[in-house]
Amino acid sequence: MSLLEVKDIGKTYGSVIALRDVSTVVNAGEVTCVLGDNGAGKSTLIKILAGVHQHDRGEFLIEGEPVKFVSPREALDRGIATVYQDLAVVPLMSVWRNFFLGSEPTTGFGPFRMLDRKKGRETTKKALSDMGIDLRDVEQPVGTLSGGERQCVAIARAVHFGAKVLILDEPTAALGVKQAGVVLKYVAQARDRGLGVVLITHNPHHAYPVADRFLLLKRGAALGHYEKSEIDIGELTRQMAGGAELEALEHELRQVEKA
Numbered sequence: 001m002s003l004l005e006v007k008d009i010g011k012t013y014g015s016v017i018a019l020r021d022v023s024t025v026v027n028a029g030e031v032t033c034v035l036g037d038n039g040a041g042k043s044t045l046i047k048i049l050a051g052v053h054q055h056d057r058g059e060f061l062i063e064g065e066p067v068k069f070v071s072p073r074e075a076l077d078r079g080i081a082t083v084y085q086d087l088a089v090v091p092l093m094s095v096w097r098n099f100f101l102g103s104e105p106t107t108g109f110g111p112f113r114m115l116d117r118k119k120g121r122e123t124t125k126k127a128l129s130d131m132g133i134d135l136r137d138v139e140q141p142v143g144t145l146s147g148g149e150r151q152c153v154a155i156a157r158a159v160h161f162g163a164k165v166l167i168l169d170e171p172t173a174a175l176g177v178k179q180a181g182v183v184l185k186y187v188a189q190a191r192d193r194g195l196g197v198v199l200i201t202h203n204p205h206h207a208y209p210v211a212d213r214f215l216l217l218k219r220g221a222a223l224g225h226y227e228k229s230e231i232d233i234g235e236l237t238r239q240m241a242g243g244a245e246l247e248a249l250e251h252e253l254r255q256v257e258k259a
Helices: 042-049 073-079 095-098 116-132 147-160 177-192 233-240 243-259
Strands: 004-013 016-026 031-034 057-062 079-081 163-168 196-201 215-219 219-225
Touching: 004 042, 016 031, 016 042, 016 057, 016 196, 016 215, 031 042, 031 177, 042 079, 042 163, 042 196, 073 079, 079 147, 095 116, 095 147, 116 147, 147 163, 147 177, 177 196, 215 233, 219 233
Parallel strands: 016 219, 031 196, 031 215, 079 163, 163 196
Antiparallel strands: 004 016, 004 057, 215 219
C-alpha cells in the first residue's frame, strides 16, 4: 500500500484552475519527483499535500485512507513533513536550536522546567551524524551554514521527528553544482531509510539520479507520469523543455530562413 496517493486531484481559486486531474503515488523507500516550470501547479500540489490548502476534486489518500487536511499541523501529525525553499530558519539562532524549533527538550517539572541544552546539542549532533552530516559545531548560528548544509539539517530534522513522507520544495534551486550534489545525496539517504520522498524541482538533471518516478506538470495539468524505467534523461529533458512545441518553433524558423 502506498504511503500517499492522489487520484484526479483538482483545485480552483475562483475562476482560475490551479490544478486539474492530477494523480501520483508516493511509496516508502522511493522518490516521486514532480517537475514543471513556474506556474505549472507544483506549489499548489505540495500545499494540498502539506495541509495548507484543501483540494476541491479528486481523492487524497494516506495509507489508503481518504483525508482532507485543515492545517499543516494535521498533515505533520500524519507524518508528512514539508521543507520549503526558504527553510523557515532563524539565522542568528544556533543549529541545534533551529533543529528543535518549537519542540525543545526540557528538564525539570512544571514552573521549574528549563531548556535542556546538553540534550539538545547531543541529540542534534547524533541525528546529523546518523544521516552522514558532519558539522563543525552545532552551537554555530545556522546563518553561517551554506545553503546546502541548511537543506541537509532540515532533512535530518524531518527524519528525526518521525516523518513518513518528506516533501522537498526546490531544495537545489539556489545551489551550485557541488552543493546540489550534497543535498541529493541526503535525499537518497532519506529514501534509503524508508521514507517516501516528494522532490519538487524544475531541473531534470537533479531529479533523474535519485527519482523512482516522475510527474510532469504544465499549466496545472499532468503532462506525463513515468516510472524511471519508462523514460531516459534525454526524453525527460525534451518534455520539460517543451518538446513538440520547440520542434514546431524550429520548423517555423527554418521556413522563415528559406523564405
